[in-house]
Amino acid sequence: MRIGDYKVSYGADEAVFRTGTVRVWMIVLFLAMAVFPFWAGDYLLYMANLTGIAIVAAVGLNILTGAAGQISLGHAAFVGIGAYTSAILITKLGLPFIICLPLSGLSAALFGVIVGAPSMRMKGLYLCIATLAAQVIFEYLFKNWESLTGGIRGINVPAPTIFGFEFNNEFRFYFITVPVVIIVVTAARNLFRTRVGRAFIAIRDRDFSAQLMGINLFRYKLYAFALSSFLAGVAGCLWVNFIKIVTPEHFPLHESIRYLAMIIVGGLGSVLGSIFGAIFMTIIPEVLKSMLNIVSAFSPDAMAYLSPLQTVVFGLLIVVFLVFEPHGLAEMWRRVKDYFRLWPFEH
Amino acid sequence: MWFFLELIANGIAVGGVYALIALGFVLIYKATSIINFATGEFMMIGAYFFYTFMVMLGLPAIPSFLLVMLGSAALGFAVERAILRHMLGQPTISIVMVTIGLSSILLGLAELIWTSDFKNFPPLFPRAPIIMGEVVIRSNFFWGFVIAMAAVVVFALLFKYAKVGVAMRATANDQMSAFSMGINVRTMFTVAWSMGAIAAALGGLIIGNIGGIQPTLGMVGLTIFPVVILGGLDSIAGAVVGGFIVGIVENLAGGYLHEYVPGDVKELAPFVVLVLILLIKPYGLFGKEEIERL
Numbered sequence: 001m002r003i004g005d006y007k008v009s010y011g012a013d014e015a016v017f018r019t020g021t022v023r024v025w026m027i028v029l030f031l032a033m034a035v036f037p038f039w040a041g042d043y044l045l046y047m048a049n050l051t052g053i054a055i056v057a058a059v060g061l062n063i064l065t066g067a068a069g070q071i072s073l074g075h076a077a078f079v080g081i082g083a084y085t086s087a088i089l090i091t092k093l094g095l096p097f098i099i100c101l102p103l104s105g106l107s108a109a110l111f112g113v114i115v116g117a118p119s120m121r122m123k124g125l126y127l128c129i130a131t132l133a134a135q136v137i138f139e140y141l142f143k144n145w146e147s148l149t150g151g152i153r154g155i156n157v158p159a160p161t162i163f164g165f166e167f168n169n170e171f172r173f174y175f176i177t178v179p180v181v182i183i184v185v186t187a188a189r190n191l192f193r194t195r196v197g198r199a200f201i202a203i204r205d206r207d208f209s210a211q212l213m214g215i216n217l218f219r220y221k222l223y224a225f226a227l228s229s230f231l232a233g234v235a236g237c238l239w240v241n242f243i244k245i246v247t248p249e250h251f252p253l254h255e256s257i258r259y260l261a262m263i264i265v266g267g268l269g270s271v272l273g274s275i276f277g278a279i280f281m282t283i284i285p286e287v288l289k290s291m292l293n294i295v296s297a298f299s300p301d302a303m304a305y306l307s308p309l310q311t312v313v314f315g316l317l318i319v320v321f322l323v324f325e326p327h328g329l330a331e332m333w334r335r336v337k338d339y340f341r342l343w344p345f346e347h
Numbered sequence: 348m349w350f351f352l353e354l355i356a357n358g359i360a361v362g363g364v365y366a367l368i369a370l371g372f373v374l375i376y377k378a379t380s381i382i383n384f385a386t387g388e389f390m391m392i393g394a395y396f397f398y399t400f401m402v403m404l405g406l407p408a409i410p411s412f413l414l415v416m417l418g419s420a421a422l423g424f425a426v427e428r429a430i431l432r433h434m435l436g437q438p439t440i441s442i443v444m445v446t447i448g449l450s451s452i453l454l455g456l457a458e459l460i461w462t463s464d465f466k467n468f469p470p471l472f473p474r475a476p477i478i479m480g481e482v483v484i485r486s487n488f489f490w491g492f493v494i495a496m497a498a499v500v501v502f503a504l505l506f507k508y509a510k511v512g513v514a515m516r517a518t519a520n521d522q523m524s525a526f527s528m529g530i531n532v533r534t535m536f537t538v539a540w541s542m543g544a545i546a547a548a549l550g551g552l553i554i555g556n557i558g559g560i561q562p563t564l565g566m567v568g569l570t571i572f573p574v575v576i577l578g579g580l581d582s583i584a585g586a587v588v589g590g591f592i593v594g595i596v597e598n599l600a601g602g603y604l605h606e607y608v609p610g611d612v613k614e615l616a617p618f619v620v621l622v623l624i625l626l627i628k629p630y631g632l633f634g635k636e637e638i639e640r641l
Contacts, residue, residue, distance in 0.1 A: 308458035315451030
């Protein structure tokens with residue numbers, strides 16, 4: 001049971017990590033993340049990098065959809081814009097990775113504002129369909145603007161170098177991904193303690209009331225689109241530098257839906273939820289694969305069912321979470337924590 | 348000139364099918380305010396039902412057809428009862444995502460049951476193309492159009508005159524008053540889902556008959572969004588008009604633009620039109636403008 005939680009200043013009450021226990025656990029977490037790459041093999045590191053990149057994108061989508069309440073079916077397209085911007089800047093202009101990272105974000109943010117502009121007049125389902133149209137149109141551009149994007153062959157990117165040090169394998173790239181994830185998560189967590197973040201939540205809860213309280217709806221919706229696609233762009237830049245090739249097939253509508261599924265399963269509007277969701281949705285297909293691997297020892301053609309089973313499980317997860325746990329894994333986590341916080345006095 | 352006319356004629360033929368699918372979509376939206384992202388998968392499942400009854404079980408065409416309608420109605424019923432009923436009153440994002448999740452489940456199940464191989468229906472209609480003046484239409488298109496239009500008319504009449512149709516309209520109009528007039532609103536939700544599923548399945552059957560079936564047939568369902576948004580999500584007349592517009596635009600773009608624009612203009616064009624329409628009329632051509640009060 002948590003005791004001695006007594007605050008004498010506003011600063012202590014507003015702090016992100018409010019108690020000593022939390023701070024200790026955070027240090028443990030950081031240590032674990034620092035030790036992880038030395039312990040894990042290439043495959044685990046590969047997954048860790050992908051998960052980290054997914055976390056960045058999911059946090060971005062959660063700002064737009066979870067916090068500000070604007071549904072986007074085009075998030076993968078913004079990740080794609082970031083990836084292509086980075087690939088083009090690196091291969092055609094030879095810019096270094098460290099400059100490409102923010103530039104990819106900015107270019108995605110620019111397109112985010114363009115796609116978000118109709119939100120001045122539309123909302124809800126109509127806006128949702130408008131973002132679907134954006135997804136389709138960008139996908140088409142990736143595929144067909146061959147002089148810029150290389151068409152279906154895509155663009156190959158060399159391994160990123162920072163100050164002469166080449167980040168050319170999973171192990172090394174981990175030390176790019178993790179700092180970026182930490183910065184993004186910290187920034188997002190703090191965003192909701194500022195006017196802008198609070199305004200997003202007000203818009204989600206009731207846009208008219210928010211407007212009456214002096215929030216410029218249009219401007220803040222555009223902020224939400226810009227911020228969200230900025231993070232998507234950063235994720236895209238990381239992704240292309242990690243995978244080293246970008247093709248249009250990497251950013252289909254299904255990918256947008258996967259990001260939405262992450263924040264639904266993780267918890268809408270919660271930064272922690274985005275992290276949980278991204279980890280969960282990246283791990284589940286792998287778990288399924290290893291389960292089928294065990295089954296295929298008994299019936300050899302079990303692996304043929306992998307792809308359809310993954311599709312079914314993916315859909316089931318979304319539906320089951322929405323029906324039984326609409327606040328997602330973050331809420332489950334909170335309940336578990338509460339149980340231990342109050343233990344042994346549950347009631 | 349004949350090229351133009353032929354494109355228009357084909358556009359109308361395809362547009363009729365879109366209109367039918369969009370009608371099912373609008374039925375569900377009107378009654379329950381749920382936007383059904385699984386429409387495409389309902390189409391696909393309907394087509395597979397037909398394939399199962401006709402090819403795998405060897406039934407004649409007409410009984411298979413009726414069984415497909417029955418099967419899709421059962422599917423819509425089950426989906427509404429098992430999933431959507433729990434989602435009443437939830438925020439838009441949850442409802443959108445639950446139907447997206449549903450579409451993923453249906454797609455995966457179809458791949459498990461029928462495998463992802465490409466399949467064809469046996470020929471249902473005489474193969475000879477229909478010739479009207481200079482315009483030639485493939486017979487599958489023509490008969491598909493006829494069936495789709497017949498279904499649209501039946502649905503429209505049902506909606507206008509049958510007791511259940513009137514009750515559905517009342518529900519869509521005002522749930523509270525519908526309740527107080529003794530209409531079982533929940534039953535109406537179920538009926539709407541069943542009818543929506545039937546309309547989608549018929550559309551899927553026609554499209555499957557034209558181009559063969561495989562689990563990704565549901566991707567056609569994406570084209571339905573430009574159709575319904577064009578007409579306005581809650582307008583039946585809009586769904587029909589939108590269907591024809593999208594069908595024609597698609598064919599004209601495919602016919603005239605593909606020399607100048609690379610790639611699949613045919614699939615892109617409806618979405619470009621969609622964006623333009625939404626910029627000018629944010630609630631579609633016939634949609635009801637939402638007036639909000641605090």
